Amino acid sequence: MQTQSEAAFSAANPHRPPSERDDFTITQAWDQYTPEEHDRWRRLFERQADILKGRAAPEFLAGLDALAIAAEGIPDFRRLNDELGRRTGWQIVAVPGLVPEPIFFEHLANRRFPSTCFIRSEDQFDYIQEPDVFHDVFGHVPLLSNPMFADYMQAYGEGGLKALRLGTLDNLARLYWYTVEFGLINTPDGLRIYGAGIVSSEGESRFALESPEPNRLGFDVLRLLRTRYRIDDFQETYFVIDSYEQLFKATLPDFTPHYAALKTLDELEPGAVLEIDTIITRGTGRVKRH
Template identity: 65%
Template structure:
């Protein structure tokens, strides 16, 4: 099981009980004295504590970067590779967010802001709506290379940030943040979270060269980078926003279904309409299991279901 392929993601988890509670990672950082009242700002950001990265942290970054970068060519979309090249992301050490932001801001007006871990939904959406991507500052431990419960710096920075160089995808992420603020007021976060999960985290895209990866949950996972494209087990289904918003997903295994876009323009165009009527429409329809194939689906590959866990979908 691979790192962050199974990690609960920010927009994929209900966090109604977040207020007044802390994740284990937040508590660990408070206990260590990192997050005093003046360090943790009202928007849950902190200064990236570059001085706190150890040689072990840098070695873990280097190992993860090396193994992902070596296998992604021919699997990942060209837009990701272009973004990675443009950013000039450090391969040897955990990168400075401030240095990344110099390039990112010039390209699309986005910036990376350091956070101690998962943040409340409203805070997360507010950041995205203002072109700020909240990234965990801390690195996983050496024994966590292949399994991690919470997204760390490698997942957030290597997996997410390169595509923010792409103008269309950058616009999609901003639109998603604005949509999230509205969805929260309409009680529709569960439906919008599915859209994030199946696009930003676990999305595939059709290209002239074949299917390619763009979702960060796959990009930062060695095993799922292979499984998502090569395995006969999962379904691969054409993108449809209504279908996705009705579909549950997996947080404890590789995905049973991947949704495939034709272009980032298609993805951005899907966020243009007012989702309020759509939420009302979908509330009257049953949800679908993570591995279900519906009659109206554009099925690119019907999975053979081999190895599927029988635990519950989210």
């Protein structure tokens, strides 16, 4: 249910009207962004672009470049969709905020990425709890230009619809969390970040790679499906893939046997380290909030 202040906020924000369509999509109304909003994007972009040099995965940086996601202002989804469509057939659709799970998965399964189009306010410059256009477009869209990652996202959408039917979404959501949002990748030059939640955050971009506190463990599907996550702080554990091909191939098989196995396996705490884990770095652990 929408609260009164949310309704008032929607009415006051041309980029967040409630959707009148069944698939929750709205129109971006790109012409209605104010100069202040474009300027806020520019400052967010410049800060992140600087931090991401030598930290973000090469495929992510190549995606920013290929799609011309740049400092000049909030991208026009119509232009992005031309570029993205040509490369991988993905499209961005504008939504007012988080959408119900079945709607979200249905979009992904059809190679449509639901993106918010409002930009955070000035007092949320460093941290915003919900996704905004900077998180969605800067964080998520670049990798949708990568063919293997593009296929993974579509498969995840189909897997989400299946998990909804089977009642196993709590498990599957962990996979999204630890890859699409908070994934690390191993490269010849060392570890790099690719998860949207990391690359769109100044603090976590540094923390995920440089802090001695979190664990960094090799990617293992069943292990991830068991692992709870924190939504209120930097992660205690990051999972490291070797390639997007590894990610796609490991998640391609039917998860029904995994879901059956999970019934007899304990859930794991976010900071747990097991005998079976490939330990890249074992974290010192931590109690303090960031």
